[in-house]
Amino acid sequence: MHDSTGRDQAGERIHRRWLPQGTPLPEDVWLLRHRVFLVAAWAASAVALVWATAARGPLHGVLDFLPLAVAALVATLVRPGARRWGREAAACAVMLSLTMAAAVAVHLSGGLIEMHFLFFVAVGAATAYQTWAPLLTAVGFVVVHHGLMGTVAGHAIFNHPAAQERPGLWALLHGLLLAVAAAVGIASWRADEVVRARLAAVAARSSLIMDTVEDGIVALDETGSVVEANPAAVALLGRDGPVLGRRLCDLVPGVCDDDQIEALLRGERPAVPRQVSVLDPRGSGGGAGVPVGVTVAPVRGDEAVRAVVTLRDLSSAARAVTAERALVDLTERERVQREDVAALMAAVRPPTLAVEGLELAVAYEPAASAPAGGDLYDWLVLPSGEALLIVVDAMGRGTAATREALAVTSTVRTLAVAGCPLQELVARSAAVLDVTHPDLMATLLIAVVDPATGRLRLAGGGHPPAIHVTSTGAREVTAEGLGIGYPDPGSFGTAEVVLAPGDTLVLYTDGLIEGTRDVPAGLRELAGTAAGMTAVPVEQFAPRLLTDVTTCALEEDDCLAVVIRRPAAATAPQEIAPQETAPQEAGPAAASGPGAPRFVRDVAADLAQVPPARAAAATWLAERDVDPEVVDTCALLASELLANAVRHARTPAQLRLQQAPREILLEVSDGLGVEPLVRAADEEATGGRGMHLVAALSQRWGTHSAAEGKTVWCAVPLQEPPAGQAPRVPARVA
Structure with a gap:
């Protein structure tokens, strides 16, 4: 008993899942196929x-x-009507006619095999009715026809000897193929039923939503007549008769008249009154009108419905006032919360920094989705008199991210004041924060600027490049490194530029360039915007970056911009420092002015050309009475840098020397834009110590890259002249 019931239930599940249920087609669809x-x-x-x-x-x-x-x-004579048996009879008669036509074609062709395909066409057509009767009629006729005729007169059905000798076998083969065709048609039929069922469910849900909405919603055709209306619309407009089929402008004066309908047909949103008056649907008030709010929207891609109109009964004043009051209260609470967070953010930011010879400004905007974030800055004057600036972007949102960014700025500030070298600040800060904040991840950019000379050094930790703005344009200044929380965090070196009088440097967070998810385009947009504001005061420069840069992602991310400028009235630098420009045009030597003695030599991409260039440089220095030890040091450094350029860049290089009042400035430029790294050399290695020699023998050194290559520079101090004797600087320029 139980086994039988279980089998019945399993069979019912298979039937419902895999076989069509015979859901009738819509009347118009069925009639079209039947015709x-x-x-x-x-x-x-x-x-x-x-x-x-x-x-x-x-x-x-x-x-x-x-x-x-x-x-x-x-x-033809059977009228389908609304009764299902009429449909079934008409469909069966058509399928019988088509299958008999296929049989006649087979007989007239002498059993031509191609004519048998007509039976498959008839069976496929039968499944299009999506009921079992016409399908079984077609299949049954084919079975009877092949079974009887194949036995009685096989030559009339099959035109080849093998089938004529064994008609039963070939009739069975055709039956199997026909069954496959029928199965494919049934599967398509079932899939169509599933789709129609799901569409019907969606339509039912949509109807339920429309029926429960308090606003009246009507759909209009191209003449402005109502083709659909929910119960709320019928209740609002149906006081003096039916709503469907009538023009809306007759029901709601001034809404969707001829001019407005023409605008809707063009796909435009017409200018309609925002509020109109209709007769009170409750029949009260002595014919007084009910205020109704109106919204009209065009519909594209639907020939039957060209516009949807929403009608809101505005007479429920108490309800509207309550909703408005709740909205005002919610808005006020959000405003208070944002003010509290803004006060907290202001408290963690440093006070205004006044440094003689520098102008500084900052602009910050939180993301629209969060009143606080991980973008933070810090600045102070170091014991050396240089200004330290820090920009941090900590991962995350809200006050938690602010707290982590504050931990980064505090750690960097403490280490910098304690005398930590700039190039080690990121790595040492990461080591400290790995203990105090092990889950913290942040990028940062640190700048140290000498107000007197304009010399500015940068150390980075995975942060976007700074933007150096001059009177001739703007360019990126990259300080490579890995941020805090990343594997092996630290700076790969330092980058240097000289801020000439009137120059501006922009430090920022990635929210300013990632609004379109195209970072290179964001960098170009930022540089172009900054280049166009050289005459704008810094107090306006920083805020305008947040408003004028179109790639600023204020909706999703907080944005920070810190601006540093040397006033145009400032004196020229007293100490030579590297200028971050194209390698062939500028560098440390360019900073000392066009009147300084200068040596330039082009070197081919051949190591054999390095010794002659070294000898020529030594001769040039000796002719200027440079101390022999300094000459030897400069010759060695020139040899090492040229060898590195030829060996690794494999491009022609250029050696430049310039004699400044207190030092010899040496530059080597090549065509490879990859900056050199100082790596630890094996004790038994015969090479790999070139940059170690440069760092040990020079007073300072650095590198900068451009589109056409890079320049590595270093400065070697001159020996102090005897007391009372000024250093000799010849007027001749090589």
Whole structure:
């Protein structure tokens, strides 16, 4: 008993899942398909009459034509109507006519195998009705026809010897192929039923939503007549009669008249009154009107519905006032919360820094989705008199990210004041924060600027490049490194520029360039915007970056911009420092002015050319009475840098020397834009110590890159002259 019940339930589940349920097609869809098949049946009957008459004579033509025509006539005369049996009878008659036409074609062709395909066409057409009766009719006729005719007169069905000798086997083979075709049609039928069921469910949910909405919603056709209306719209507009089929401008004066309908047909949103008056649907008030708010929206891509109009009854004043009051209260609470967070953010930021010879400004905007974030800055004057600036972007949002960014700035500030070298600040800060804040991740950029000379050094930790703005344009200044929380955090070196009088440097966080997710485009946009504001005071420069840069992602991320400028009235630098420009045009030597003695030599990409260049440089220095030890040091450094350039860049290089009042400035430029790294050399290695020699023998050194290559520079101090004797600086320039 239980086994039988279980089998019945399993069979029911299989039937519901895999087999069609015979859900009737919509009336218009069924009629369209039926008319197509009916025309095909009459056409097949006519073809059979002509073919049979021509091939076998008039009598045979009439006999072949009559069964097809009778079935097609029955299908024509039966009116489907609303009753299902009418549909089934008409569909079965059409399928019988089409399958008989296929049989006649097979017989007239002498069993031509290609004519058997007509049976497959008829079975496929039967599944299009999506009911079982016409499908079984077509399949049943084919089975009976092949079974009887194949046994009685196989030569009339099959035209090849193998099938004529064994008609039963070939009839079975055709039956199997027909079953496959029927299975494919049934699968398509089932899939169509599933889709229609899901669409019906969506329509039912949409209808439920429309029926429960308090606002009236009506759909209009191209004449402005109502084709759909939810119950709220009917209740609001149906006081003096039905709503469907009437023009909306007759129901709601001034809404969707002829001019407005023309605008809707053009896909435009017409200018309609925001509030109109309609008759009170409750019939009270002595004919007084009810205020109704109106919204009209065009509909694109639907020929039946061209516009949707929303009508809101505004007479429920108390309800509207309550909702407005709740909104005002919510807005006020949000405003208070944002003010509290803004006060907290202001408290963690440093006070205004006044440094003689520098102008500084900052602008910050939190993301629209969070009143606080991880973008933070810090600045102070170091014991050396240089200004320290820090920009941090800690991962995360809210006050938690602010707290972590504050931990970074505090740690960097403490280490810098204690005398930590700039190039080690990121690595040492990461080591401290790994203990105090092990989950912290942040990028940062640190700048140290000498107000007197304009010399500015940068150390980075995974942060976007700074932007150096001059009177001729703007360019990126990159300080490579890995941020805090990353593997092996620290700076890969330092970058240097000289801020000439009137120059500006922009430090910022990535929210300023990532609004479009195209960082290179954001960098170009930022540089272009900054280059156009050289005459703008710094107090306006920083805020305008946040408003004028179109890639600023204020909706999703907080944005910070710190601006440093040397006033145009400042004196020229007293100490030579590197200028971050194209390698062939500027560098440390360019900073000392065009009147300083200068040596330039081009070197081919051949190590054999390095010794002659070294000897020429030594000769040039000796001619200027430079101390022999300094000459030897400069010659060694020139040799090392040139060898590195030829060996690694494999491009021509240029050696430049310039004699400044207190030092010899040496530059080597090549065509490779990759900056050199100082790596630890193996004790037994015969090479790899070139940059170690440069760092040990020079007073300072650095590197900068441009599109056409890089320049490595170093400065070697001159020996102090005897007391009372000024250093000799010849007027001749090499």
